[in-house]
Amino acid sequence: MLGTVFNMIPSGENWKTQIRKGYIELCVLLLIRAHTRIYGFDLIEKLSVSELAVKEGTLYPLLSRMTTDGLLSANWEMEAVKGHPRKFYSLTRAGNRALDEMVGEFERMVRTFERLAQAEKGTK
């Protein structure tokens, strides 16, 4: 239904891409904090379970950039049995602070949105 509406807006796909970008970043940081440390493949699976499908080609560049920005720290670890290295991500102190601010901002946005939506319903 929502997809149909988006298709009716000429720039619908672009709008979705823009809003998803910040939203995915927020969700990724939340998931990493929830698991303390997690590697890329596992993260993709957990996002998928949460009905937030993110492609590999999108997630890994995002993780790379957030690591460069100092929000994440990454450590290579060898898996004991299978023997191929995996890169585990965890939040840095700066990442934790940034996530708190992001969550606060997002919650404010949601509240604003809910107020506006409620007011719109009242006018009908």
Add this chain to the structure above:
Amino acid sequence: MKTNAQLEAYLSKLDRALSSLPVSDRAEILIEIKSHVLSAMERDPHQSIGALIAALGEPELVANKYLMERGNAPVKPPISPVVKWLVMGFLGTLALFLFFAGTLMWKFSPLLQVDEKNERVRILGGLIDVDGKAGQAKIGSSTLSGSFELDADWSDSESVRFEGTNPVDPTKRAIDVRFTNGKFEVKTSETEKFGWDCRSKAKGETRPRLEAGVLLFDFSGMKGVRCDLSVPREASLLLKGTNGNLEINEPEFHLDARLVNGNIEIAPADDEHYRVDLSVVNGSSDSFDSSDDPKAYRLTAQLTNGRITKEK
């Protein structure tokens, strides 16, 4: 082995597309992507490496996401395989067309070659070859309709001579001559009768017959014929056939010549005017003076494969 080869090829492309990044960053990215694929294969060993690589996306597109996340300029996106095949298909078709067109031009040139001295007309580089002296007309390797002789020695004992005269219908004054292989020399008759003096390699002879006011003379069944024809003044002569040579001398009659393969020579009378209408397909024609005088004699010729010459 195949799995590793496919994966390594993908990583190699990704590495090239990330060449603007420091080596250490590139190495880390490649190891992580490889680790992702190996993890996915561990989770589901039945999954094909091709599908996993396809899920990652084109290496150049993945590289662009890394570059753009870091504020770097993206690399040129790869050309879609469909576009690539379309371009290759177009260029291939064009090359084939040019090759065949070039071959045809080379094979069939010159388009027309007239050798008056040897009475030979070659069309499309010899595809159609009318050889008056040899008495042959060929298309490709096939002889068109037997042989014909234009300037052979007709005085030998093997040829049959037949001659005569016949009055034309005074109202229509129309003569219709049909032939398959032959040479005809036509002049104006001094009398009111149509005259013929013919030699043929064929046994027997043919005579004209009057049909609906038209004097019909049919040489179609004769293998090679040479005739001197005399046409009464003001009459209308239709000369129609294939493989021949027509010589029209100072006509004071209306002429309609229709010939496929051969030559037409016309010597206009000095003191006469003509309404000229000539058409040639695969050949050439001299230019003739044409009059608008409705009383002038009609000089019409339709020639395919050959030449129309003006004799002085």
